[in-house]
Amino acid sequence: MNRKNSVKNMMIITMLMAMSIVFHLIEPVLPIPVPGVKLGLANILGLIALMLYGIKTMYAVNLSRVLIASLLRGILFGTGFWVSLSGVLISTTIVALLYKTNKFSVVGLSIAAAAFHNVGQVFMIMLIYSSVFMIYWMPPLIWLSIPTGLLTGILATGALQRLRVMK
């Protein structure tokens, strides 16, 4: 990789990180009729990072998003931070494993990311509140993650088609 390309890639990765932080910050104010449900728009940037640069970059984009967005919100190392971090860690790991199989499309990976993000969050809430009852929220959240994952996957596919033309 020559110097010009390395600078270009660094700029694209930095922009992906910045955009994912912005999505993470603005998403809670978007009106969704179901309480506690988010579209997961920031996952689009993680998927783009995965498809363009690989697994390590996806981890970098997703983890930096949680860290910096929590810092900007003033909730770093608070309950919300740990819930968010566990969701991102589990969903990113599952997406990385599925990606390695080379069997799933971007939309499939997006659905998996959305579903396992919720699984990670529910497990962390169960741990923090020592309440096994919170698992009751998991099935409805997984059902809702399928349409939201589908939507973010379609958006990521569209964005990737344009970005590959640019590359």
Added chain:
Amino acid sequence: MKYLNRFDQWLVIVLVVGSTLLYGSLTWLINAANSGQRIAIVSYRDEEILRIDMSINANYVVQGTLGEVFIEVQDQRIRVEKETSPLNICSIQGWVSSSFVPITCLPNHILIVIVAPKEGDIDFEVK
């Protein structure tokens, strides 16, 4: 479907079937465990602050991190009627009558769980 390949479709099927089975099993457990339970425990930062008899229709107020949390009991169901938080998720959640569905007010650090009463439990007490 245009956007989903065969493996994606299998993933969706596994997620839907798995979560539905989990939901069915939990619902069955709830129905089995719900008989005779009438006590709700309100905790603040993992410490029990209020014990409520679910058979008495009444309103209660507890202090959360961001302000007062108004709890209402009616017809053996419980809800957070009003609270101060950014998204008001626990008041939007509405009525709960099952021990498997807690009411969690994360910003206020308030947790409400319905449990089976122990021998000698009184109607309610404030600690």
